[in-house]
């Protein structure tokens with residue numbers, strides 16, 4: 022409480038903190054007495070051939086569902102990202118902002134230590150969940166409902182290219198009609214809907230963010246796909262599915278949120294049937310990345326902060342992780358290295374010259390520097406007049422900084438968002 026005097030009388034004026042603190046307390050985990058909005062407990066470890074890989078955060082689905090309701094309320098039903106952004110609860114939003122940015126505020130590449138990175142990985146699930154509590158509406162507004170990059174060809178529209186990237190992974194993973202398929206880190210379900218229509222498979226989307234699950238479920242129903250698709254809440258480092266439950270598994274630019282890739286790949290291996298295939302587009306630093314090089318570290322940290330990532334690793338580490346999980350690697354390739362006429366990052370780099378049709382203009386302008394500057398000022402204005410909750414501009418700025426990191430990483434050949442790995446769980 023902050024105290025000030027009015028007409029010789031002491032009046033207690035609630036500060037944002039005095040409102041937010043009880044809200045944080047409401048989401049305390051009674052079992053651990055940790056603030057599970059941010060902290061973790063060592064109750065479980067992922068194991069690879071009986072070796073512990075990484076401590077896992079304790080899950081609490083009831084707490085997450087309550088927080089989702091408090092923060093997003095009826096905005097789960099809003100027609101588009103921008104409309105949804107305006108109707109959040111401002112105190113809950115402050116909690117999400119604090120819980121996400123505590124991992125990155127005042128952290129600089131110059132002074133970053135291994136302990137900073139380790140602290141982030143210990144809270145991987147809360148970090149990512151809060152990132153998507155903050156970023157999902159902006160993603161939908163600026164990009165659509167498929168949260169990934171893609172390759173582009175001449176004359177192809179933005180959404181056609183996005184769908185083609187999804188079809189390609191479905192094809193490489195061998196997804197067939199009637200198969201039971203898992204989508205790990207499904208976002209709001211754009212790829213799952215497309216792949217379900219493309220292949221006639223049954224797809225389960227796994228996601229740790231309740232808001233995205235609500236939106237994914239609603240979009241699937243709207244397209245009449247509820248019988249073919251379902252969306253399940255859960256941490257991909259500790260899945261609730263029994264062993265050997267899926268014919269195929271895919272993941273599109275999602276497993277990078279894991280604290281350790283071998284952890285999530287091992288869970289995928291466990292739930293996949295023997296002989297089943299796993300296909301992934303992975304975000305990785307290339308093997309040119311040198312953690313002792315300040316410029317490289319700066320780029321990696323900007324990508325992590327702007328994209329909700331606790332610990333991004335290199336291509337060699339990604340390949341080692343998939344093998345360590347037990348997979349037989351069938352194919353691996355950096356698709357960013359294909360000889361494409363249009364680079365994957367052109368949209369976020371604001372290179373309008375690559376636009377393929379005037380129809381794309383509306384989509385593409387929102388991704389460009391000009392579009393981002395407009396969002397920066399507009400969200401600032403909306404916050405000032407009280408139409409958008411505090412933290413909206415900070416989130417938009419972090420996404421923009423992350424986008425600059427992605428472009429710098431791509432141009433310096435330090436980063437790829439489309440390292441394709443296709444792997445098989447050996448048949449018994």
Ligand SMILES: CC(C)=CCC[C@@H](C)[C@H]1CC[C@H]2C3=C(CC[C@]12C)[C@@]1(C)CC[C@H](O)C[C@@H]1CC3
Pocket residue numbers: 159160162163164167168169170274275277304328329369387388392393396417420421423424
């Ligand atoms: C975070 C991971 C692992 C994957 C998401 C990939 C992309 C869909 C996003 C990465 C950077 C994002 C940005 C936007 C949309 C979604 C991404 C391309 C915006 C264009 C949304 C509108 C904002 O005003 C600017 C954003 C820049 C970054």
